[in-house]
Amino acid sequence: MITTSRTAFAGTLAAAVMMVSLGVAVPTSGATTLRYASPSAFCTSIYSFKGTPPTGTNYNAYPAWAKANLPFYKKLASQAPNAKTKKVLNELVTILKYEASQKNLKALGTYIAKNQKQWTNGWKAFAGAVLACAKSLA
Secondary structure, three states: OHHHHHHHHHHHHHHHHHHHHHHHHOOOOOOOOOOOOOOOHHHHHHHHOOOOOOOOOOHHHHHHHHHHHHHHHHHHHHHOOOHHHHHHHHHHHHHHHHHHHOOOHHHHHHHHHHHHHHHHHHHHHHHHHHHHHHHHOO
16 A cells, blocks of 8 residues: 555656646747746756656565665755755655665565655645746746
């Protein structure tokens, strides 16, 4: 169940990034002039993200996935557009650091179950930051 919800959140992020990309690329109907905003470093990083969800149906592949994605989320945290987004991303980085370094699958499962609510709220807030990025370029 936890892997499924994590995969669902990763899919939500991918969908949000696609919406950002498509929203910037397609002008509104009836527009006579196009206005292009210069994307922030945060938005540029979002556009360049080529993430994948964790693979498999058990925890064996999850630490490797967390480790592979950790640098991206650290970078985003350093580029956060505001204090709220920075706080959320730093919380997600803390969770990913622990999960990337965990070798004991039982302990990892316990940690994930204990922090699932924080993770879920973090992803929701992060998705809001991604959508705000898209709106800033409209």
